[in-house]
Amino acid sequence: MSWVANVMISVDMADSANVEALSEWLRTEAPRRGQPEVRGVGFLKLLTDAGTNQWGGWKQPECEVWAGTLNHADLDALRQRVSEVPWCEPNLVQLLVMDQEQEFFRTWMIRGGKLRQFAPSEPDEEDEGFYRNR
Secondary structure: OOOOEEEEEOHHHHHHHHHHOOOOHHHOOOOOEEEEEOOOOOEEEEEEOOOOOOOOOOOOOOOOOEEEEEOOOHHHHHHHHHHHHOOOOOHOEEEEEEEEEEEEEEEEEOOOOEEOOOOOOOOOOHHHHHHOOO
């Protein structure tokens, strides 16, 4: 049985090595939800590599986007780890997480030296824009 979380992180190109280290931490050291003695939940893959860019359009992206599907990830530990990374450009870091059984990504950004959630915990279905874009 699995518990899947979809994760994306967008960073400045100067932070490539930091995301590679984060990915290795996810692969080898990240704790599993409910099983802290078990380590490793998956890894991140660069989607915006110049040679294998997966994005549409004629130009290359001006940021790096990494993504992965994590299994049984302790998402609190992931957010803690992201907040502790010595980012070169912390204000450009965007962490998007959609846990299993959630219907949209939650967005986290570093502001004032802290990782803060910027997308709501739940969508506001009373917002008229919610239905207009469906």
